Amino acid sequence: MxxxxxxxxxxxxxxxxxxxxxxxxxxxxxxxxxxxxxFSEGWAPFWENVSDPIAWKAVLLTLGLALIATLINVLLGTMIAWVLVRYRFPGRTVLNSLVDLPFALPTAVGGLMILLLLGPNSWVGGIAERLGFDIVFHQPAIVIAMVFVTFPFVIRAIQPLLEEMDASAEEASYTLGASRAATFFRVILPQILPGIIGGGMLAFSRALAEFGAVVLVAGNIPAKTLTASVFIYGEVESDNNLGAAAVSVLLLTLSLLLLWFINRVQRRGGRA
Amino acid sequence: MRKLWIILTYLVFALLLVAPLAKMVQSAFADGWSGFAEAVSRPEALHALMMTGLVVLCVTVLNGVFGIMTALYLVRGKWLGRRLRSVMNSIVDLPYAVSPVIGGLMIVLLVGPDTAIGSFFANIGFDIVYAFPGMVIATLFVTFPLMVREIMPVLEEIGDDQEQASATLGAYGWTTFRRVTWPSIRWGVAYGAVLTVARSMGEFGAVLVVSGNIINRTQTATTLVYQDVENFDISAAGGIALILAAFSAGLLLLMEWTKKRREVH
Known part of the structure; x- marks a missing residue:
């Protein structure tokens, strides 16, 4: 042969x-x-780097802001998924395609867009400034950047659940005289809850890790607007690889635990 | 009530997505066409766009080949054993959990100029970090799960009956793949490839750390946007960002189209 x-x-x-x-x-x-x-030089240097106030405050700040961004996205996402699945109105398909825009757009471009829209020279920034509000280079901008970047997660997690949902339970609830609100909270919400939790946690872990959009709009002031990934970048730039690695380990362990948890939630959701 | 929800939805989209996009287009053309053309035709801008193109090309090809093979082995590879396959299956998702900056840091720590591997390659005249190969590696790391995760469900769904029939009839492994497996996974691969292109074009954190952002050498389009913003040259940044956004919009349309094709098959 x-x-x-x-x-x-x-x-x-x-x-x-x-x-x-x-x-x-x-x-x-x-x-x-x-x-x-x-850990190559033992526990002591690792501990020293992590217990530096600038470092742990950056991690804590990231956790807090990511949590706020996730909550906003859970509320907005549930509403948008509901409207896109349940209602027929002009422009629905266009909006549905637009949902994925933050995934397709480079995060640095997303950051720049927010900077341009809300920056000091724009009229939104101008109005806010006159009212004594600071957006760009302050915490609100970081939250907005995180919301922008993680926008599709919750929507895309809930949509299939809403589409496959059996209408009979909902109809039974109305027939038995339940109000719209009661039906939503007691019949519909429990069915889409796995999607809300799964999507919300994906959004949270993405918000924790976000760098591109945040670095452009945040002022990067320690303990106030310096997030963990920006801190890590700063350490790398100033040649303190050990410090960067220590905070990375902290953030990485957190993300890995989250990922493991998300997998568990999804597996259980799949079995149910 | 219903009207209210629809209006609210439109409002969120308008404020969160459309307004920033419109503002960016407007500011890119703030100095008219010539301003835009000037920002984009700077030598460093052209070089950065070329670098982005090269990284996207290398990463998409490599990620495609290795993604398909990894997915095949993870779904079909009995030689790996159940245990090992399920461990590998969880590891595939790890890059999702890693912040891009940390991804870049990992490459620097592993093959940077201070390490044994890095200095070995530097001695034979092959720089990895702060050079093109490092940027490709960093982007490969970030995009690894995209392809594998698109193909695996398809492979699981089609089962291996036809592949076994083909093998029993005496076809080579390659023939079986090309004539039996490939036709059913190709739209999954196409979708994964579009996702890979989008992600590698937009990759910023990992590339910024690994490339060192050296102007006219390792600078990519996204890191140039960053540098322009740092230099307070907002309108120049807007020009480059507009080009990237235009490509993203095209990719978004392509995504929708391949998604539909994938559902048909």
Missing amino acids: QTSWLRHKGWTYGFRTTVLLYFVILIVLPIAGVYVYS
Whole structure:
């Protein structure tokens, strides 16, 4: 057989080794590397870097702002998913496609857009300034940037649940005389809750990690507007890799726990 | 009540998505066409756009090939064993949980100029960090789950009956893939590729850390936008950002189209 070399076992093993190596070198090794590096000089330097007030306040601030952004997105997202699935109105398909825009848009561009719209030279920024409000370079801008970037998550998690929902329970509830609000909270909400939680947690973990949009609109003042990922970038720039790695480990562990939890919620949602 | 909800929805979209977009277009053309053309035709802008294009090209090709193979092995690879496959399956999602800046830091720590691997490659004249290869690696890390996650459900859904039939009839592994597997996964691959292009075009944090943002050498379009903003050259940043946004809009349309094709098959 002339083409017997095509059947040679070596091909199979070659492919398998290549893919496994790619997987380990690209994904596993870098993540393990950060943990190893940050503890490479023992616990003491790690602890010193993490207990630096600027560092832990940055992490705490990120957690708080991401939580606010997630709450806003959960409320807006539930409403928008409901309107897009349940109502027919002109422009519905256009809005539905627009939902994904923040995913398609580079985050730096998103940050720039917010900066332009709300910045000191724009009329929104001008009005806010006259009222004694600061938006850009202050915490509200960070929250807006996070809301913008994580906008699609909750909507996209709830939509399929709303579409597949059985109408009979809802109809029964109305027939039995329940009000609209009671039906929503006692019949509909429990059914879309897995989507709200799953989407909300994805949005939260994305908001925690966000860098591009935030770095452009935040003032990056320690303890006030310096988020964790911007802090890490600053440490890398000032050649303090150990400090950057220490805070990375903190943030990374948090994100990994979140990811694990999201997987559990989704698996349970799938089984139910 | 119903009207109120619809109006509120329109309001959110207008305030959160449309207004910023419109404002950016307006400011990119604040000095008219010539201002826009000037911002975009600066040598560093042209170079940055070219770098972005090259990174997108390399990453999409590599991520496509390795994504398809990883998905195939994770779904079909009995030789890996159940345990190992389920562990690998969870690891695939890890880049989602990693902040892009941390992703960049990882590459610097692993193959940066101070490390053994990095200095070895530097000695043979091959820089990884602060050069093109590092940017590709960082972007590959960030985009890794996109392709795998699009293909795996399709593979699981179609099952392996046809593939087994093909193998029993004596087809080579490659023939089976090309004639049996590929036709059913191709729209999944197309969708994954569009997502990869969008993500690698917009990647900022990881690339910023790894590239060092050296003007006319490792600067990409997104990092140029950042630098322009830092230099208070907002209108120049707007010009580049507008080009990126236009590409994103095109990708969004492509996403919708491939999504529909994928559902048909």
